[in-house]
Amino acid sequence: SQKIEQNSEALNIQEGKTATLTCNYTNYSPAYLQWYRQDPGRGPVFLLLIRENEKEKRKERLKVTFDTTLKQSLFHITASQPADSATYLCARPGSNYQLIWGAGTKLIIKP
Amino acid sequence: GAVVSQHPSWVICKSGTSVKIECRSLDFQATTMFWYRQFPKQSLMLMATSNEGSKATYEQGVEKDKFLINHASLTLSTLTVTSAHPEDSSFYICSTHPGNSPLHFGNGTRLTVT
Secondary structure, rough: OOOOEEEOOEEEEOOOOOOOEEEOOOOOOOEEEEEEOOOOOEEEEEEEEEOEEEEEEEHHHHHHHEEEEOEEEEEEOOOOOHHHHHHEEEEEEEEOOOOOEOOOEEEEOOO | OOOOOEEOOOOOOOOOOEEEEEEEOOOOOOOOEEEEEOOOOOOOOEEEEOEEEEEOEEOOOOOOEEEEEEEEOOOOEEEEEOOHHHHHHHEEEEEEEOOOOEEEOOOOOEEEOO
């Protein structure tokens, strides 16, 4: 079955450093992966989409990679700030085109 | 950007009562609305997909008679939790995708059933 696995443990990063979050998927490679940010008590907000034929995608301080060999996507935040603290969700399309979601990784940026 | 307005943001109700959650698309027409439920530290779980003017499609294991979905217009979809029980306490979120864009989510409703 298709699954999305994200590290359930919170990631603590010092302000200014690069935070790297991991998303592993099972089964066949999806046509794309999406990353969302979710703050406590709020709905997720879309950040980036990376397609299967794209190795890397950037948006300001954010960078996402897609490795079909490792079946993995990495999400990087450079020059991290306390305001980047949130839970980050990874999602892939399933066989019925609905999104399959990871449980998210909580990122804590310490000043 | 596209805005999805969800109300209420939180609600506390007694066991056996019903609760209605509304999601409105403010600046676009939402042909399709997805309803999710999220338990603490768990994935978003799709409950149902509603299309304007037609019956909702429910995911396996979701009781359609308990979670009533109405999508009577292109700007409003509602989820009614009927005869709520404590195990229905959760975070309910609606979402849609304007055009071919990624999902836009409401801000969620925290339901607590006592």
